[in-house]
Amino acid sequence: MEQPRSDFFSARNIVIVLTLSLAYLVISFFLIGFKTDQVILAGIFNACFFSSRVSRKLIIGFSIFIVYWILFDYMKAFPNFNFNKVHIADLYETEKRIFGLRTNSNILTPNEYWLQNGSTMLDVISGIFYLCWIPVPLAFAGYLFFKDKELFLRFSLTFVLVNMLGFIIYYIYPAAPPWYIQSKGVLFIPGTMGNTAGLQKFDDYFNITLFRNIYQKSSNVFAAMPSLHSSYPLIVVYYGFKKRLGWINLLFVVVTLGIWFAAVYTSHHYVLDVLAGIACAIFGIFIFEKILLKSPTFRRFLLYYASKI
Numbered sequence: 001m002e003q004p005r006s007d008f009f010s011a012r013n014i015v016i017v018l019t020l021s022l023a024y025l026v027i028s029f030f031l032i033g034f035k036t037d038q039v040i041l042a043g044i045f046n047a048c049f050f051s052s053r054v055s056r057k058l059i060i061g062f063s064i065f066i067v068y069w070i071l072f073d074y075m076k077a078f079p080n081f082n083f084n085k086v087h088i089a090d091l092y093e094t095e096k097r098i099f100g101l102r103t104n105s106n107i108l109t110p111n112e113y114w115l116q117n118g119s120t121m122l123d124v125i126s127g128i129f130y131l132c133w134i135p136v137p138l139a140f141a142g143y144l145f146f147k148d149k150e151l152f153l154r155f156s157l158t159f160v161l162v163n164m165l166g167f168i169i170y171y172i173y174p175a176a177p178p179w180y181i182q183s184k185g186v187l188f189i190p191g192t193m194g195n196t197a198g199l200q201k202f203d204d205y206f207n208i209t210l211f212r213n214i215y216q217k218s219s220n221v222f223a224a225m226p227s228l229h230s231s232y233p234l235i236v237v238y239y240g241f242k243k244r245l246g247w248i249n250l251l252f253v254v255v256t257l258g259i260w261f262a263a264v265y266t267s268h269h270y271v272l273d274v275l276a277g278i279a280c281a282i283f284g285i286f287i288f289e290k291i292l293l294k295s296p297t298f299r300r301f302l303l304y305y306a307s308k309i
Contacts, residue, residue: 009050017049024070031077041066061145061309064156065138068163075167075220081190086174086222089186095178095270111178111267118198118265120205126265127202127211129258133229136255140236148243149306154288155239157302162235162284166228169280175225178267194218198266227269230277231284233259238285 021042028038045066048059092109100107108116137159144152176188179197194215196203203211233256240249260278263269269277292298 008053008056013049017046021046028070028073031074041069057309058145061149061152061156062141064153064160065141068160071167072163075170075223079190079222080171080174080220081188081222083171084174086176086188087225088176088181088188091175091225091270091272092178092181092186095272099271109178110264110271111182114265115182115198115267118201120201122265123198123201124205125258126262127199127205129255129262130199130229130266130268131210132255133232133259136252137232137236140240140252144239144243145309149309150302151239151243152309153302153306154293155235158239158285158288159232159235161288162231162281163228165280165284166226166231166277169226169276170220170223173225174220174222175273176222177224177273178270180221182267192221194221197268199268224269225273226276226280227263227273228277228280229263229269230260230274231281234278234281235285238281 025038025042028035045059045063048055050056095109095111096107099110101110101113102108103113114122141152141156141159144155177195177197179195180192182197183195184192196211196215199211199215203209233252237249237252237256240252245252260274263274264271293302
């Protein structure tokens with residue numbers, strides 16, 4: 001039976017949503033300062049919640065991703081370098097020792113090798129792949145939302161779980177990305193701004209500021225280990241195979257490999273960061289699928305939530 005319109009715009013719904021929106025804006029202001037992005041996010045949530053029943057269910061389902069984004073944004077208020085030593089030279093030397101490439105009399109990290117041996121074609125391809133790291137998971141989540149709500153929740157909750165694992169490691173092991181040592185050296189400089197690194201070549205080629213605008217909003221440049229860019233597409237691949245999407249899964253695999261390569265090629269991550277991101281995704285999937293889903297209580301919660309969206 002369709003919900004009466006009076007219930008759709010009930011005082012309870014209006015008070016709860018407006019209170020949550022206002023609380024988000026106030027907390028954000030005091031933690032990280034005012035940003036127009038915060039108003040846009042709150043506006044989108046309210047618009048979707050009160051526009052139609054379909055858009056309400058959609059935004060409630062995707063609230064899992066909204067929570068992730070808010071937590072990521074709030075990391076700015078608690079820089080990980082305030083809690084543990086930032087690893088710069090030691091991580092660089094470990095990368096060189098394990099994955100170093102000998103050229104003439106020098107040993108280069110893979111990042112340094114591609115810095116010297118890149119091409120315009122690889123610059124463009126890497127930029128395209130790197131742009132997929134959020135749109136592909138969100139598009140896949142959107143597909144699951146309309147086709148398989150239980151799998152949508154499993155995918156979404158695993159996505160957030162993997163992020164939480166990654167955030168924990170960020171605070172245990174703050175790590176500088178390859179571009180940092182290329183531009184700043186081995187000395188730790190707190191407050192260093194985000195850097196487009198090799199992705200600047202993509203912006204330059206198309207005469208745009210796409211990646212520059214993205215990395216200006218970076219929550220913490222000393223959060224390179226693990227590479228969550230490398231985790232996300234692997235989660236998509238896993239649940240894509242769960243859904244048996246056929247040739248689309250091949251596309252997901254190609255995108256995953258492309259993002260892994262681009263992460264190293266553009267000097268945003270070491271190979272070690274990528275491997276840590278892969279391990280983080282595998283561990284998160286294992287925890288969710290093999291431990292949490294075995295709990296009858298959690299399973300009932302999942303089915304109940306799926307019935308509400």
